[in-house]
Amino acid sequence: MNIQIAVSKTNKYATSESGDTLEVIERPNGGVSVVLADGQTSGRGAKAVSILVVRKVISLLADGVRDGAAARAASDYLFTERKGKVSATLNILSIDLVTNTLVITRNNPAPVILARKGKLDCLASESTPLGTNRNIRPSITEMPVEAGMTLVMYTDGLVHAGERSGHQMDVCETLQALLEDEDPSPQAIADSLLNTAMRLDDNRPSDDISVVALKTTAAESDGVRRMTVSLPFSPGD
Amino acid sequence: MNIQIAVSKTNKYATSESGDTLEVIERPNGGVSVVLADGQTSGRGAKAVSILVVRKVISLLADGVRDGAAARAASDYLFTERKGKVSATLNILSIDLVTNTLVITRNNPAPVILARKGKLDCLASESTPLGTNRNIRPSITEMPVEAGMTLVMYTDGLVHAGERSGHQMDVCETLQALLEDEDPSPQAIADSLLNTAMRLDDNRPSDDISVVALKTTAAESDGVRRMTVSLPFSPGD
Numbered sequence: 001m002n003i004q005i006a007v008s009k010t011n012k013y014a015t016s017e018s019g020d021t022l023e024v025i026e027r028p029n030g031g032v033s034v035v036l037a038d039g040q041t042s043g044r045g046a047k048a049v050s051i052l053v054v055r056k057v058i059s060l061l062a063d064g065v066r067d068g069a070a071a072r073a074a075s076d077y078l079f080t081e082r083k084g085k086v087s088a089t090l091n092i093l094s095i096d097l098v099t100n101t102l103v104i105t106r107n108n109p110a111p112v113i114l115a116r117k118g119k120l121d122c123l124a125s126e127s128t129p130l131g132t133n134r135n136i137r138p139s140i141t142e143m144p145v146e147a148g149m150t151l152v153m154y155t156d157g158l159v160h161a162g163e164r165s166g167h168q169m170d171v172c173e174t175l176q177a178l179l180e181d182e183d184p185s186p187q188a189i190a191d192s193l194l195n196t197a198m199r200l201d202d203n204r205p206s207d208d209i210s211v212v213a214l215k216t217t218a219a220e221s222d223g224v225r226r227m228t229v230s231l232p233f234s235p236g237d
Numbered sequence: 238m239n240i241q242i243a244v245s246k247t248n249k250y251a252t253s254e255s256g257d258t259l260e261v262i263e264r265p266n267g268g269v270s271v272v273l274a275d276g277q278t279s280g281r282g283a284k285a286v287s288i289l290v291v292r293k294v295i296s297l298l299a300d301g302v303r304d305g306a307a308a309r310a311a312s313d314y315l316f317t318e319r320k321g322k323v324s325a326t327l328n329i330l331s332i333d334l335v336t337n338t339l340v341i342t343r344n345n346p347a348p349v350i351l352a353r354k355g356k357l358d359c360l361a362s363e364s365t366p367l368g369t370n371r372n373i374r375p376s377i378t379e380m381p382v383e384a385g386m387t388l389v390m391y392t393d394g395l396v397h398a399g400e401r402s403g404h405q406m407d408v409c410e411t412l413q414a415l416l417e418d419e420d421p422s423p424q425a426i427a428d429s430l431l432n433t434a435m436r437l438d439d440n441r442p443s444d445d446i447s448v449v450a451l452k453t454t455a456a457e458s459d460g461v462r463r464m465t466v467s468l469p470f471s472p473g474d
Contacts, residue, residue: 229243
């Protein structure tokens with residue numbers, strides 16, 4: 001089996017720094033975790049908050065702490081650091097090779113969408129962002145890794161795109177159409193959702209947007225682990 | 238301009254854990270760093286060492302510490318933890334958006350290869366692995382980011398491939414042929430070098446192998462940052 005994860009990420013129009021932070025980290029007992037946080041507001045202040053949350057989570061995961069405990073710890077840490085005045089959303093998506101499961105940890109009102117056997121499930125149970133009080137709990141979903149799963153998670157920039165013009169995107173509907181069409185790669189899924197959102201904002205996104213897509217395929221693997229990063233670069237940024 | 242980084246990574250034959258650890262991390266002031274360590278020997282022990290080194294380096298880089306200082310600190314840390322008895326190689330490849338430079342930090346006898354304007358340079362100054370004494374210094378090369386650069390770095394598994402059969406690869410020559418052929422993507426470069434090495438070992442690599450390729454292109458960027466991870470998965474690993 002092969003697991004592919006793709007990320008597409010853009011900044012709010014005319015800001016050089018994204019308030020979203022995403023890191024992918026190897027788990028100490030095998031597997032990987034994708035950690036995505038979105039700091040309240042945008043620009044430099046939001047970036048500081050989302051970096052603080054992601055750093056805390058990845059350092060705990062690196063020590064072998066379970067995802068849910070890491071999310072709680074990051075919430076308490078943010079609450080203490082910023083006196084409960086600043087919030088951040090957090091998503092952790094883990095492939096755990098000890099339990100052979102997919103673990104989805106959400107502190108984000110935006111849902112995570114899971115497609116299996118042509119059926120879309122919306123993981124949309126109530127979920128509170130981190131940092132605003134002392135009793136924040138993550139919403140956790142765990143399931144065995146099977147071939148043929150597609151999972152999409154995102155920050156709220158995707159949901160709010162098009163608000164200015166009154167034409168918002170129905171993420172589930174857009175994804176359903178994509179999956180019916182052909183067999184898109186995770187990068188094609190992430191790019192397509194991001195592009196749809198950007199078009200709704202006339203290519204001037206009104207918020208930072210990050211989209212993560214994961215796909216499992218039954219194709220036999222060649223045993224090689226691969227990673228690519230593509231980074232826009234303009235000197236003087 | 239656009240910067241693309243690709244990684245291909247495989248384990249020594251019949252070991253489930255790679256002694257090489259690689260992480261890509263966002264730099265706090267902009268840009269990314271690729272941190273690659275290879276722990277002495279192979280399997281679980283080597284993994285513990287390379288994880289320890291990479292974790293230390295990424296946590297320091299996340300705090301804004303410069304690459305060279307992070308490498309020295311990781312060396313002292315490994316020396317202290319393992320009483321000077323265990324060594325690890327380390328490579329850090331950074332795109333620094335504050336200075337708009339590419340920074341290559343080496344504590345690895347294996348060279349880093351840089352191609353510019355059809356000319357291959359081998360960054361092969363003497364370089365000592367971390368952890369064996371108190372005065373380890375990294376070898377650092379810094380240069381402005383320009384379009385048309387290709388850079389390849391790797392762990393020694395690539396160099397030692399084929400030793401059993403007496404047919405080792407000349408990495409520079411193989412890369413030169415690749416670059417003359419067409420305009421290969423960084424993933425094609427990394428895959429091609431890895432595949433050549435694996436063939437020399439009859440697809441039973443005698444060591445962990447990691448290859449990182451970076452390429453800068455003048456193509457106008459769409460402002461979207463992308464990342465993909467492809468992970469072999471066999472339940473029961």
